[in-house]
Amino acid sequence: MVKLVSTLGTSPGGVFETFMNLRQGNYEADNPVPVDVKVVYVIRTSDPAVERAFRLLKAIFACCGGRDVEVVGIPLNMNDINSRSDYIQFRREVLSRISSEDYVDFTGGRKAMSVAAVMAARQREAHVITSIIPQSDYNEIQNRMKNFRDEDISAGERGECRVDFCTLTSRNVKTILLE
Amino acid sequence: MVKLVSTLGTSPGGVFETFMNLRQGNYEADNPVPVDVKVVYVIRTSDPAVERAFRLLKAIFACCGGRDVEVVGIPLNMNDINSRSDYIQFRREVLSRISSEDYVDFTGGRKAMSVAAVMAARQREAHVITSIIPQSDYNEIQNRMKNFRDEDISAGERGECRVDFCTLTSRNVKTILLE
Numbered sequence: 001m002v003k004l005v006s007t008l009g010t011s012p013g014g015v016f017e018t019f020m021n022l023r024q025g026n027y028e029a030d031n032p033v034p035v036d037v038k039v040v041y042v043i044r045t046s047d048p049a050v051e052r053a054f055r056l057l058k059a060i061f062a063c064c065g066g067r068d069v070e071v072v073g074i075p076l077n078m079n080d081i082n083s084r085s086d087y088i089q090f091r092r093e094v095l096s097r098i099s100s101e102d103y104v105d106f107t108g109g110r111k112a113m114s115v116a117a118v119m120a121a122r123q124r125e126a127h128v129i130t131s132i133i134p135q136s137d138y139n140e141i142q143n144r145m146k147n148f149r150d151e152d153i154s155a156g157e158r159g160e161c162r163v164d165f166c167t168l169t170s171r172n173v174k175t176i177l178l179e
Numbered sequence: 180m181v182k183l184v185s186t187l188g189t190s191p192g193g194v195f196e197t198f199m200n201l202r203q204g205n206y207e208a209d210n211p212v213p214v215d216v217k218v219v220y221v222i223r224t225s226d227p228a229v230e231r232a233f234r235l236l237k238a239i240f241a242c243c244g245g246r247d248v249e250v251v252g253i254p255l256n257m258n259d260i261n262s263r264s265d266y267i268q269f270r271r272e273v274l275s276r277i278s279s280e281d282y283v284d285f286t287g288g289r290k291a292m293s294v295a296a297v298m299a300a301r302q303r304e305a306h307v308i309t310s311i312i313p314q315s316d317y318n319e320i321q322n323r324m325k326n327f328r329d330e331d332i333s334a335g336e337r338g339e340c341r342v343d344f345c346t347l348t349s350r351n352v353k354t355i356l357l358e
Contacts, residue, residue, distance in 0.1 A: 084207045
């Protein structure tokens with residue numbers, strides 16, 4: 001069973017877009033084929049803004065076409081990678097979740113997280129993938145995110161789509177398989 | 180001869196700070212020792228803001244304690260990593276510059292550049308290092324950068340330090356050896 005293992009920062013859309021594009025075979029690669037991802041592991045810190053992004057991400061999956069997928073959060077007990085031991089813990093966590101057929105997506109989160117994740121991917125000889133979003137779309141979506149109310153997000157996580165969570169995704173994303 | 184191979188974005192300070200901390204043995208590692216770096220390769224895109232950051236970086240080296248070091252720019256013919264072939268080119272460029280005793284610093288530049296650089300480092304079994312700067316210092320320095328005039332930067336590159344380029348570095352940076 002193929003897994004997508006994604007790092008998450010404050011912006012949830014990238015994880016969903018990588019997932020959708022992977023599932024549809026809509027990505028740049030030598031031979032892009034649809035990949036039937038059934039589980040998404042989301043490795044993230046305990047920063048409150050990242051916690052909120054994760055809840056929005058679950059709502060996006062529930063309301064925008066990923067209801068048949070299990071989205072599993074892996075919260076780590078750190079606010080960011082601030083030390084060597086944070087890095088080692090982050091890298092080890094990714095490593096423990098992946099095997100060679102899996103896809104590691106470093107679109108979300110801060111740079112050291114991306115590096116920890118792809119180093120783990122490399123060690124397992126797993127795939128490495130990312131999505132590129134135009135800066136203007138990114139900024140617009142970051143602004144939109146502020147307007148979602150807590151109770152609507154909670155409902156969204158349960159699959160009650162009272163508001164349009166799909167406005168937190170972009171149509172102009174390009175997904176690239178790198179390794 | 181040990182080299183530092185750094186990616187560069189729009190902020191020059193990080194490369195200099197990694198260099199200084201490496202040279203002084205002032206970094207987090209199992210056994211931090213001073214590393215006598217004599218050459219710094221700066222791999223960067225052709226984005227005009229990145230071009231300007233590179234000129235500022237040369238002025239910082241000339242005026243803030245790195246005059247005995249050769250700073251070599253490696254401009255790539257792209258504005259960002261926007262495709263698989265950009266990624267491959269970036270990764271290959273880093274790979275061609277490093278051997279196992281070298282240090283690859285991914286502090287500067289965008290996330291896909293960091294990933295390309297550390298993947299190359301991993302392949303060569305070179306070291307991977309980064310510097311972390313508090314967000315408030317980063318923002319302040321990005322603002323300060325705007326005030327430097329072109330002619331002063333040109334003079335700084337030649338070692339004429341008419342203005343204080345060292346204000347583009349932070350005292351609160353932490354450098355970490357990751358691999």
